[in-house]
Amino acid sequence: MDVKPDSERMDIGDVVENVDTAATSNQNSQTAKIGDSTESTSEAGPSSASASEEPMEDEGDHNGPIVMIMVGMAASGKTSLTQRITSELMRKGTPPYIINLDPACLDPPYPVNIDIRDVVKYKKVMEVYNLGPNGAIVTSLNLFATKFDEVINIIKQKRKTHQYVLIDTPGQIEVFMWSASGSIITESLAALFPTVMIYVTDLISNVNPITFISNMTYACSMLYKSKLPLIVTLNKCDAIDPTFAKEWITDFDAFDSALQSREEYTSNLASSLALGLEEFYNKIEHVVVSAYDGFGMDDFHNAVQKSVNEYETVYKPMYQKLVEEKKAKTMKKQKQQLGKLKKDLHTSGDADSCFVVPGRDAGTGMTLRLDNESDSSTDDEDANVKEENEEESFSQVLNKEATRRSEKYTDDQGQGASGASSKI
Numbered sequence: 088m089d090v091k092p093d094s095e096r097m098d099i100g101d102v103v104e105n106v107d108t109a110a111t112s113n114q115n116s117q118t119a120k121i122g123d124s125t126e127s128t129s130e131a132g133p134s135s136a137s138a139s140e141e142p143m144e145d146e147g148d149h150n151g152p153i154v155m156i157m158v159g160m161a162a163s164g165k166t167s168l169t170q171r172i173t174s175e176l177m178r179k180g181t182p183p184y185i186i187n188l189d190p191a192c193l194d195p196p197y198p199v200n201i202d203i204r205d206v207v208k209y210k211k212v213m214e215v216y217n218l219g220p221n222g223a224i225v226t227s228l229n230l231f232a233t234k235f236d237e238v239i240n241i242i243k244q245k246r247k248t249h250q251y252v253l254i255d256t257p258g259q260i261e262v263f264m265w266s267a268s269g270s271i272i273t274e275s276l277a278a279l280f281p282t283v284m285i286y287v288t289d290l291i292s293n294v295n296p297i298t299f300i301s302n303m304t305y306a307c308s309m310l311y312k313s314k315l316p317l318i319v320t321l322n323k324c325d326a327i328d329p330t331f332a333k334e335w336i337t338d339f340d341a342f343d344s345a346l347q348s349r350e351e352y353t354s355n356l357a358s359s360l361a362l363g364l365e366e367f368y369n370k371i372e373h374v375v376v377s378a379y380d381g382f383g384m385d386d387f388h389n390a391v392q393k394s395v396n397e398y399e400t401v402y403k404p405m406y407q408k409l410v411e412e413k414k415a416k417t418m419k420k421q422k423q424q425l426g427k428l429k430k431d432l433h434t435s436g437d438a439d440s441c442f443v444v445p446g447r448d449a450g451t452g453m454t455l456r457l458d459n460e461s462d463s464s465t466d467d468e469d470a471n472v473k474e475e476n477e478e479e480s481f482s483q484v485l486n487k488e489a490t491r492r493s494e495k496y497t498d499d500q501g502q503g504a505s506g507a508s509s510k511i
């Protein structure tokens with residue numbers, strides 16, 4: 088990303104739409120420089136965002152909703168599959184809660200509950216930072232990630248009413264998967280909810296073995312990067328017989344003979360890659376579907392359920408351990424800082440003489456005066472009320488936009504969409 092010198096940086100409020108009104112009480116975050124927000128996200132660890140601190144207080148409470156994150160190369164069919172899953176779930180009477188994370192998309196063909204476009208002005212990001220389309224998507228996601236703790240809180244409130252959350256991501260897969268904000272978003276979700284990565288890939292382009300092995304390489308790297316269960320979803324089976332792909336995933340020899348018959352320059356490399364990676368990708372869950380006509384959706388839902396079970400038994404304990412480790416690290420750092428501060432106080436003067444009750448060690452054993460106690464509890468209450476108001480107004484803004492979209496969606500779809508609810 089193009090990082091500007093301080094003087095050229097702009098206020099977050101200039102590009103973050105609605106947050107001015109949504110989070111009126113959080114003046115600091117609105118006026119933070121873009122550098123500040125990207126700095127916090129570029130730390131890349133879950134501990135770098137407030138959203139990621141959240142799970143620590145919520146340990147043990149890992150009930151739904153099930154979160155599906157749709158990722159895949161451009162035009163693989165993420166949006167069409169999201170639409171298909173939505174209509175299937177609505178038919179079953181369990182409409183999903185939908186989040187759009189693509190700031191550059193045109194109107195999605197499904198009712199969106201939370202839309203990044205309601206929060207970040209993508210075109211303004213391009214203009215102000217002089218960025219190209221991909222750079223602006225990364226920056227928009229970074230800006231949105233700074234608000235993701237509020238999204239997490241909203242999802243928590245939906246536990247009783249929604250069994251599923253669908254998240255559509257930008258077509259430029261690397262922008263989401265390999266960006267700091269992508270990590271923050273997936274890790275924040277995975278720490279709290281059963282989360283599954285849906286890797287959508289297009290069967291038509293996979294006919295080329297080189298493209299196939301590129302996709303498998305990508306799927307393996309995402310599995311290890313996200314540390315989440317992943318389903319390779321071979322889409323567009325209405326347009327092409329999927330037998331070849333099913334064979335190639337499970338049988339290296341079948342893939343290798345298809346590769347050798349093409350005599351391409353990169354065949355040797357692809358063959359070595361496949362030999363090395365086969366034992367990884369042939370164990371990944373895979374299903375054949377058509378977003379177009381709904382083929383394979385039962386298999387898809389079974390695979391999701393299997394992945395959720397896997398999350399509960401394998402990934403959840405791992406995430407809890409990660410959260411614990413991060414918590415321990417933070418506490419150790421705080422202890423070190425406190426120790427340093429105490430040392431500084433002692434070397435730079437007689438710290439003890441500054442206390443109301445002399446003889447106390449600086450930084451330890453301090454007793455707060457009773458009149459201060461009542462002040463501080465009032466401050467805490469004020470802060471709580473302020474926080475609640477902030478959350479409420481953020482929700483109100485998202486609600487307003489969701490209602491507007493819902494009306495538009497209903498107008499576009501007529502009676503067919505009458506069951507759609509895009510309220511946050």
Ligand SMILES: Nc1nc2c(ncn2[C@@H]2O[C@H](COP(=O)(O)OP(=O)(O)OP(=O)(O)O)[C@@H](O)[C@H]2O)c(=O)[nH]1
Nearest residue numbers: 160161162163164165166167258323326377378379
């Ligand atoms: N035949 C067929 N075409 C499909 C299917 N799913 C998607 N398409 C087509 O593939 C193209 C891309 O679909 P999208 O759903 O927009 O793909 P996407 O991955 O969301 O695209 P980006 O967000 O731009 O990366 C569109 O022309 C769709 O109509 C399918 O199951 N069968």
